[in-house]
Amino acid sequence: MAQFRTEPQSSLCVGLYASIAEQSARVLKCAQQSQWEQFVVEESELARLIGALDGIDEALDALSEGDVLLRTVYLRQIMDDNAKTHLLVLERTQELERSLTLQSNSQKLERGYGGGAFED
Numbered sequence: 001m002a003q004f005r006t007e008p009q010s011s012l013c014v015g016l017y018a019s020i021a022e023q024s025a026r027v028l029k030c031a032q033q034s035q036w037e038q039f040v041v042e043e044s045e046l047a048r049l050i051g052a053l054d055g056i057d058e059a060l061d062a063l064s065e066g067d068v069l070l071r072t073v074y075l076r077q078i079m080d081d082n083a084k085t086h087l088l089v090l091e092r093t094q095e096l097e098r099s100l101t102l103q104s105n106s107q108k109l110e111r112g113y114g115g116g117a118f119e120d
Contacts, residue, residue: 017070019049024077025077025081027081028081
């Protein structure tokens, strides 16, 4: 039976991808539950973790075959969560745009006809 040995540097690399995958799941959960204030907090943490990838080029080159496979699993989850989050954010953005349009139209009508023009 083949056993994959994880080198300390490569396990840190795979661990970072695991952390990013966990955080992307938190971001998605916030979007699914319309917790937009917490979404911003979680997304900031996700961006911080992704920024930490900048310094791991050498660790990527040293990954074992097993770590490469594990990293691929994490990357697929991250990409899937990101696609789902993107759709939810797009829906929310469209809702806000509709709301702002309705509010703007209402204000224009009120200015055009005066407040209370239709009151008894």
